Amino acid sequence: MIAASLLVLSLLQLSFGRPAPASPRDFIGDILDHVAQMPMVIALNPNNKTGLVDTLMDISDPASPNYRKFLSKEEAASFMTPAPESVQAVTSWLAKYNVTPDVVSPAGDIMRIHVPIATANALLSANYSAFVQEGTGATAHKTDVYAIPEAVQPHLAFVYPTTQVAPAPRSRKTPVKPVAPPKRGKRTLSKRAVLPATCVDGISPTCVQALYNMPTAPATNPNNHIAVSGFLNEIPNLQDLNEFLFALRKDITGSIQPFSVDSIDGGVTDTQGPGTLEASLDIQYTVGLATNVPTTFVSVGPNNQDGVGGFLDIINFLLAQDSPPPVLTTSFSIPEGGIGPDVLENLCLAYAQLGTRGTSILFASGDGGVAGQDPLDTCPDDLFLPTFPSTCPYVTSVGSTEGVAPEVAGTFSAGGFSNIFPVPDYQSSAAQNYLNALNISSDNPLSGKFNTTGRAFPDVSTTGRDIAIIVNGTGQPVLGTSASTPIFASIVALVNEQLLNAGQPPLGFLNPLLYASGTAAVFNDIVVGNNPGCGTPGFPALPGWDPVTGLGTPDFLRLLSLVMPNSSTSTTNIGI
Ligand SMILES: *[C@@H]1O[C@H](CO)[C@@H](O)[C@H](O)[C@H]1NC(C)=O
Numbered sequence: 001m002i003a004a005s006l007l008v009l010s011l012l013q014l015s016f017g018r019p020a021p022a023s024p025r026d027f028i029g030d031i032l033d034h035v036a037q038m039p040m041v042i043a044l045n046p047n048n049k050t051g052l053v054d055t056l057m058d059i060s061d062p063a064s065p066n067y068r069k070f071l072s073k074e075e076a077a078s079f080m081t082p083a084p085e086s087v088q089a090v091t092s093w094l095a096k097y098n099v100t101p102d103v104v105s106p107a108g109d110i111m112r113i114h115v116p117i118a119t120a121n122a123l124l125s126a127n128y129s130a131f132v133q134e135g136t137g138a139t140a141h142k143t144d145v146y147a148i149p150e151a152v153q154p155h156l157a158f159v160y161p162t163t164q165v166a167p168a169p170r171s172r173k174t175p176v177k178p179v180a181p182p183k184r185g186k187r188t189l190s191k192r193a194v195l196p197a198t199c200v201d202g203i204s205p206t207c208v209q210a211l212y213n214m215p216t217a218p219a220t221n222p223n224n225h226i227a228v229s230g231f232l233n234e235i236p237n238l239q240d241l242n243e244f245l246f247a248l249r250k251d252i253t254g255s256i257q258p259f260s261v262d263s264i265d266g267g268v269t270d271t272q273g274p275g276t277l278e279a280s281l282d283i284q285y286t287v288g289l290a291t292n293v294p295t296t297f298v299s300v301g302p303n304n305q306d307g308v309g310g311f312l313d314i315i316n317f318l319l320a321q322d323s324p325p326p327v328l329t330t331s332f333s334i335p336e337g338g339i340g341p342d343v344l345e346n347l348c349l350a351y352a353q354l355g356t357r358g359t360s361i362l363f364a365s366g367d368g369g370v371a372g373q374d375p376l377d378t379c380p381d382d383l384f385l386p387t388f389p390s391t392c393p394y395v396t397s398v399g400s401t402e403g404v405a406p407e408v409a410g411t412f413s414a415g416g417f418s419n420i421f422p423v424p425d426y427q428s429s430a431a432q433n434y435l436n437a438l439n440i441s442s443d444n445p446l447s448g449k450f451n452t453t454g455r456a457f458p459d460v461s462t463t464g465r466d467i468a469i470i471v472n473g474t475g476q477p478v479l480g481t482s483a484s485t486p487i488f489a490s491i492v493a494l495v496n497e498q499l500l501n502a503g504q505p506p507l508g509f510l511n512p513l514l515y516a517s518g519t520a521a522v523f524n525d526i527v528v529g530n531n532p533g534c535g536t537p538g539f540p541a542l543p544g545w546d547p548v549t550g551l552g553t554p555d556f557l558r559l560l561s562l563v564m565p566n567s568s569t570s571t572t573n574i575g576i
Pocket residue numbers: 047048050051052054055
């Protein structure tokens with residue numbers, strides 16, 4: 001697209017010479033170090049998962065007297081703590097094979113062991129073998145057969161890996177290819193600040209601020225915080241961020257906080273070396289939009305690197321903190337199919353637990369429309385492919401729009417309905433309204449391709465095409481729901497800023513609030529476009545919630561006045 005390359009050119013002029021990057025990190029070597037010992041997750045049954053979910057729904061319900069009364073680490077963990085006899089049964093089973101587990105969750109329900117393949121085979125009467133995972137080159141293990149001994153069966157939530165192995169988490173944000181201009185259509189409720197003319201060519205932080213009425217003044221609250229997940233050796237470069245701010249946030253005159261890095265599972269930490277695409281995008285659209293909100297890049301390394309190991313470890317890392325970040329944004333996902341529902345349900349409960357601590361958990365919905373992560377994915381039996389964790393009812397899933405005048409559904413925006421998680425109460429009428437409006441008949445190409453009873457996603461969306469970033473000193477536009485997720489995270493963090501300054505708790509788990517207030521109260525309804533995939537046109541965006549753009553794109557001021565009806569907007573500075 002000519003417009004997009006114009007934006008690249010103007011950014012290029014601002015890039016300057018950079019010393020040659022250090023030799024590439026030897027991450028294959030890192031992985032090989034862990035091959036001899038096969039990592040396994042042993043998850044014990046929690047004692048009160050109903051209590052956990054009921055509590056999360058209660059404290060996330062704006063009508064409840066307990067709204068935003070978040071739990072301490074110990075209170076949250078108490079629901080997931082296994083019964084003493086479960087711990088006893090499992091540890092003595094492992095002890096028979098001279099295996100001592102590491103307890104890796106604060107509740108004690110998640111254990112990890114590193115064992116030779118022969119030991120894993122003995123433990124589970126299995127025949128594990130190692131294989132190299134497609135795409136990442138990482139070593140993974142899989143068995144064709146296994147049996148959980150009777151004595152421990154009632155105590156185990158899941159053992160992982162067994163017959164199914166999750167792929168490494170993926171983010172498919174792509175450099176922009178030329179596309180047809182978005183279709184014209186009417187956008188409702190479009191009382192927005194005047195957009196800079198250049199936003200038609202490409203999206204910068206200034207455009208996002210104008211689109212969603214966001215404040216530009218630096219935040220001040222030291223307790224505010226955003227955590228940004230990184231997997232697959234993704235790392236942002238600090239100099240890229242500085243150039244990005246210099247070029248695209250010219251309004252910032254003083255210095256603002258850069259980001260810090262936490263490393264788990266041997267995650268890379270060098271912010272002076274070459275930057276990678278996803279991490280650069282995620283940091284530039286958090287630090288660059290949630291101005292001066294403390295931001296941490298949590299770098300999850302290859303030690304337990306598949307979609308289950310890495311996803312579990314980062315949540316347990318945050319659950320172990322006394323004050324976990326009020327916002328966690330993740331631009332990676334795995335397909336919902338092809339991995340045991342018991343594993344996904346437990347991972348989903350870990351998100352519920354973090355939600356009770358007060359964290360808004362945001363995940364990108366994927367870039368393949370109804371095909372899930374990637375438009376090139378093949379759809380087994382021609383069925384739509386939902387993405388995880390977006391289908392977990394305890395996270396907020398973020399899809400994409402494109403274009404600014406009007407803003408229409410992103411053709412790539414993944415969305416649909418879970419085959420594992422039933423539709424949650426907070427969403428059931430929104431999803432049902434959509435299904436009614438769709439009035440699918442047998443000759444409709446969507447007929448029979450998705451599960452009408454499942455948790456529907458995404459929940460919300462923001463702009464996600466032609467997003468300007470700087471990587472390795474070079475400006476380039478990218479697209480993806482992985483751009484939309486940090487943008488939405490920044491809006492939540494800026495609302496949290498106002499709440500924290502007023503002595504109130506942050507927003508926490510968002511969905512019950514967002515669905516209860518509905519599209520009109522907070523969102524710009526996106527009613528044009530669709531998300532093709534699996535040889536179909538995908539779902540159409542329709543008035544109200546839809547499985548392409550969710551409830552719509554956010555309006556900071558309206559979201560703020562929803563939670564702080566008497567807030568003064570004098571601290572906000574909508575300056576374009
Ligand atoms: C589970 O948690 C709920 C909510 O806190 C509580 O009312 C219930 O007593 C708990 N049940 C058990 C068995 O601990």
